[in-house]
Amino acid sequence: MVLASRRVDRLKELRADIESGGGDAHVVSLDVTDLASIRAAVAHAETEVGPIDILVNNSGGSTTQRLVDVTEEDFAYVFDTNTRGAFFVAQEVGKRMIARAKGAEKNGLPLPQNRIVNIASVAGLRVLAQIGVYCMSKAAIIHMTKAMALEWGRYGINVNAICPGYIDTEINHHHWDTEAGQKLIQMLPRKRVGVPADLDGLLLLLASDGSHFINGTAIAADDGMHAF
Numbered sequence: 072m073v074l075a076s077r078r079v080d081r082l083k084e085l086r087a088d089i090e091s092g093g094g095d096a097h098v099v100s101l102d103v104t105d106l107a108s109i110r111a112a113v114a115h116a117e118t119e120v121g122p123i124d125i126l127v128n129n130s131g132g133s134t135t136q137r138l139v140d141v142t143e144e145d146f147a148y149v150f151d152t153n154t155r156g157a158f159f160v161a162q163e164v165g166k167r168m169i170a171r172a173k174g175a176e177k178n179g180l181p182l183p184q185n186r187i188v189n190i191a192s193v194a195g196l197r198v199l200a201q202i203g204v205y206c207m208s209k210a211a212i213i214h215m216t217k218a219m220a221l222e223w224g225r226y227g228i229n230v231n232a233i234c235p236g237y238i239d240t241e242i243n244h245h246h247w248d249t250e251a252g253q254k255l256i257q258m259l260p261r262k263r264v265g266v267p268a269d270l271d272g273l274l275l276l277l278a279s280d281g282s283h284f285i286n287g288t289a290i291a292a293d294d295g296m297h298a299f
Contacts, residue, residue: 073116073123075101103130103156113163122171124183125278126164129190130156133205141204153208158215161187161230165223172226182227188277189216191232193293209234213289220287229286231277236293237264260295 072095074082079100086096097119101112117123132152134145168185175182194202195209216232223230237259239247246252247264256262273292276282291297 072096073099073120075099075112075116077102101160103160104151106159109156109159109163113160113167117167122183123164123167124185126161126187127190127274127278128157128161128187130160131190131192131205131209133202135201137201138203146204149204149208150211153205154211154215157189157212161189161215161219165219165228168228169223169226172228184280184283185226185228186278186282187219187228187230188274189230189232191216191234191289193234193236193291193297195232195289196234196291196297216289217287224286229277229282231282231285231287232289233270233273233277234289234291234293234297235265235270236291236296238269239264239266260299263294265292265294 072089074085074096075098076082077100079098082098086098089096097116099112099115099119100108102108113123130152132149134141134149136145164187168183172182172185189212191212192205192209193199194206195211195213198206213232213234216230219228219230237243237255247256256264270292273290277285277290
């Protein structure tokens with residue numbers, strides 16, 4: 072397993088947790104807004120663990136304001152991280168997966184079975200107030216997923232997206248105890264937010280051989296939020 076992000080210090084803590092449980096993990100620095108960093112990180116990852124056969128493509132950032140108040144800098148920040156960055160990470164890994172598939176075909180071998188799981192959002196399925204640009208960026212991830220599935224499926228690559236609802240994370244943890252956070256929770260179908268572990272089952276399915284007939288889908292894991 073390779074862990075990649077800008078915050079290498081946090082990844083080292085996660086690596087220690089994985090290794091204490093008997094797992095194996097490597098840490099790679101990756102800035103999804105920098106194409107050179109993407110290429111270097113993918114190359115480094117493959118020197119550590121060999122060919123990448125599963126990519127969990129998770130990057131995200133947002134600003135909170137009405138659309139009339141969005142600046143050029145706000146727009147660029149959200150799309151560079153959420154859409155452009157995610158695309159070029161998937162593209163760099165996808166190129167390598169396709170090259171291996173072509174090599175297998177040429178030599179009469181079975182196609183490698185590879186998985187890409189893009190992390191979109193329920194905000195890509197329905198518009199949420201005051202984060203319109205974020206919604207737009209994650210809707211683009213859903214269509215990106217479908218486009219990749221269409222083009223890359225013949226190479227044994229399944230590309231799917233997970234659309235989480237509100238999840239309690241380090242970034243937003245403080246918000247849920249505020250008046251605005253509590254008001255939002257009361258508007259949710261079951262008046263609760265999820266935790267990262269609530270996404271584990273779906274993620275493991277999409278990364279496994281059990282998803283061999285699932286391709287080009289965007290699956291909500293949002294406690295029913297998108298249905299209302």
